[in-house]
Amino acid sequence: MNHLASKYFLFLYLILPIVIYFSVKRKKASVNFPTIRYMKQSLRESKIIKYIPLSLRIIALSFIVFALARPQHGRTYQQVTTKGIDIVLVIDVSGSMAAIDLQPKNRLQSAINVADEFIKDRGNDRIGLVAFAKYAYIQCPLTANHTILLGQLHRLRLGMIEDGTAIGLGLASAVNSLKNSKAKSKVVILLTDGRNNAGEVDPITAGEIASALGIKVYTIGVGSRSEVLFPYKVPGFGTRYMKIKSDVDEKTLKKIADETGGIYFRADNTEALKNIYKKIDEMEKTKIIVKKRSVYKELYAKYLIIALIFLFFEFFVSKLIINRIV
Amino acid sequence: MIDENLVKKLHYIEIKSRKLVNEMFAGEYLSAFRGQGMEFDQVREYYPGDDVRSIDWNVSARFNKLYVKEFQEERELNLFLLVDISNSQNFGTEEKTKLDLATELSAIFAFSAIKHNDKVGLLLFTDKIEKLIPLGKGRRHVMSILNTIITYKPHSKGTSLKNALEYIGRLLTKRAIIVVISDFIDGDYAKEVKQLNRKHDVILLHVYDKKEYVPPRVGFITTEDLETGEQLLVNTNDKRFKDYFITMMDNLSAVKDEFKRSGIDMVSIDTSVNYIPILIGFFKERIRRR
Numbered sequence: 001m002n003h004l005a006s007k008y009f010l011f012l013y014l015i016l017p018i019v020i021y022f023s024v025k026r027k028k029a030s031v032n033f034p035t036i037r038y039m040k041q042s043l044r045e046s047k048i049i050k051y052i053p054l055s056l057r058i059i060a061l062s063f064i065v066f067a068l069a070r071p072q073h074g075r076t077y078q079q080v081t082t083k084g085i086d087i088v089l090v091i092d093v094s095g096s097m098a099a100i101d102l103q104p105k106n107r108l109q110s111a112i113n114v115a116d117e118f119i120k121d122r123g124n125d126r127i128g129l130v131a132f133a134k135y136a137y138i139q140c141p142l143t144a145n146h147t148i149l150l151g152q153l154h155r156l157r158l159g160m161i162e163d164g165t166a167i168g169l170g171l172a173s174a175v176n177s178l179k180n181s182k183a184k185s186k187v188v189i190l191l192t193d194g195r196n197n198a199g200e201v202d203p204i205t206a207g208e209i210a211s212a213l214g215i216k217v218y219t220i221g222v223g224s225r226s227e228v229l230f231p232y233k234v235p236g237f238g239t240r241y242m243k244i245k246s247d248v249d250e251k252t253l254k255k256i257a258d259e260t261g262g263i264y265f266r267a268d269n270t271e272a273l274k275n276i277y278k279k280i281d282e283m284e285k286t287k288i289i290v291k292k293r294s295v296y297k298e299l300y301a302k303y304l305i306i307a308l309i310f311l312f313f314e315f316f317v318s319k320l321i322i323n324r325i326v
Numbered sequence: 327m328i329d330e331n332l333v334k335k336l337h338y339i340e341i342k343s344r345k346l347v348n349e350m351f352a353g354e355y356l357s358a359f360r361g362q363g364m365e366f367d368q369v370r371e372y373y374p375g376d377d378v379r380s381i382d383w384n385v386s387a388r389f390n391k392l393y394v395k396e397f398q399e400e401r402e403l404n405l406f407l408l409v410d411i412s413n414s415q416n417f418g419t420e421e422k423t424k425l426d427l428a429t430e431l432s433a434i435f436a437f438s439a440i441k442h443n444d445k446v447g448l449l450l451f452t453d454k455i456e457k458l459i460p461l462g463k464g465r466r467h468v469m470s471i472l473n474t475i476i477t478y479k480p481h482s483k484g485t486s487l488k489n490a491l492e493y494i495g496r497l498l499t500k501r502a503i504i505v506v507i508s509d510f511i512d513g514d515y516a517k518e519v520k521q522l523n524r525k526h527d528v529i530l531l532h533v534y535d536k537k538e539y540v541p542p543r544v545g546f547i548t549t550e551d552l553e554t555g556e557q558l559l560v561n562t563n564d565k566r567f568k569d570y571f572i573t574m575m576d577n578l579s580a581v582k583d584e585f586k587r588s589g590i591d592m593v594s595i596d597t598s599v600n601y602i603p604i605l606i607g608f609f610k611e612r613i614r615r616r
Contacts, residue, residue, distance in 0.1 A: 027550070027555070027557065028548045028557060029548065030547075030548040030549055030550035030557055031547055031548070031549050031550070032417065032549075032550050032551075032552050033417070033538075033541075033549045033550070033551065033552065034414035034417050034509060034511050034538060034551070034552050034553070035414075035511055035538065035551075035574070036549050036550060036551035036552075036554075036556055036557075036558050037551045037553065037554045037556055038511070038574075039549075039558060039560070039570055040551075040556055040558050042570060042573075043558070043560060043566060043567065043570055045558050045559045045560060046546075046559065046561065049546055049559065049561075050559045321545065321546055322545070322546040322547065322548065322559065323546070323547050323548050324544055324545055324546075324547070325544045325547065
């Protein structure tokens, strides 16, 4: 990839016509002779020879101007070891996530889809994934390999963990996987639709740990505020829907968020959830430090050498071939 | 504003040319321009004190009394110097420029003239009439003429012989010897010379530098005209360039021949050679032709 580092020097090309004008007009060093005005009537001068020195000089000047513009051959190395942000997505996979208030399918699917987009947007961050219900599992440790991460994300299923909602445990697992991280900014995005009812760790305590470790926790409460339809299978009758009231422990989530410097969001539909992730994405954007290293090879020397060669020829022609004795 | 060098130069020219005039050109000038010098006037009786050499023995024998021949000075001559001080006269590749040579030649003619009690005048010209010194006599007058030639700064650079010749034709009413000293690098001037020669005695002294007619071979070179400043890149090794100068020389001899047929002398003098033999030869040639 070649480019000009100081391309404004190219404006010097505008001076070349002026140089030409004055060179043509200027009186050259000459030998005085009495009869030139009569000689001029009968002897034609060689225009080619006459303008060779000027042409050579103009070519040389063009190369000098080009060299001044610093042509470079650049190679950009993208440091993959980004010192960006470490993010752990904590996703609730408890039974309540099957509620269909978030379209197209259910809460979990919406969460997965939105997280998928989020991950794809943040190519330079290490991202980990924790799934929890009654227990919490690190579905995927912090990694920059987003292909694997996405694979793991889409492997999340309802019922893969015994039912229950161990928010504290989920958060603690996330904090645990972030504790050795050297990233400048460590973020947990906790997504749940319920209230802590399992696990040995209190969500508030987990929040305090996170806060102590400098981890920012964004909490997202999922679920419509009105009653939602919840599918359940009745043997022999197929899937039935039951109206239940969503029970997000907003107070706790808010407290965790406040304590760690994050924000609590409420997502009552897919669109809202999407916006929340987008917002988080934007808020954390500035802190991305992408280590992109570009190594440039300066090419001016080549052009200067060409210019010097032309200047040498100009000198040679104008001093040694033309006007040898002036 | 007296330049030490110019004063020296003036003195040098005076001494050199007076010496030359006294030793070498005395007789030649007289005979070339004044015929026999003295015109016979009358014979009268000898009085004591008369030069015995002037006794006319023929008449004395016949009358048995001493008679002397009396001569009258020939009508005095006017010599007018027309000196070209155009910029091309400042060309010189040897120790002298054409103008230097012109000055020395002027001095010789001027001192020759005053030696025989003739009047001398000067006209300096370029393409304009630059300076006129009317006819006058005496050493001081000649010195002022020479001083003017040496120190005068011309206002113009070009050459117009035509102009100067026409001007002098209108100016001089009495017959004069007009010596034009120039490099004759000019357009057409032959008609005016012939016109002037009808009434006056015109002598053309062509001063030139060798390199003007045989330029050195130095390859491509930018040349500039001394008078117009035009520049021309020439290839001095080119045959056409060489041919140009051959043509120029041919033209010069053609011009000389043309003047000769009209009875006008044109003498070429190279800045690098001793001009004394050339001048003596020229004077002798004039005497012979009488």
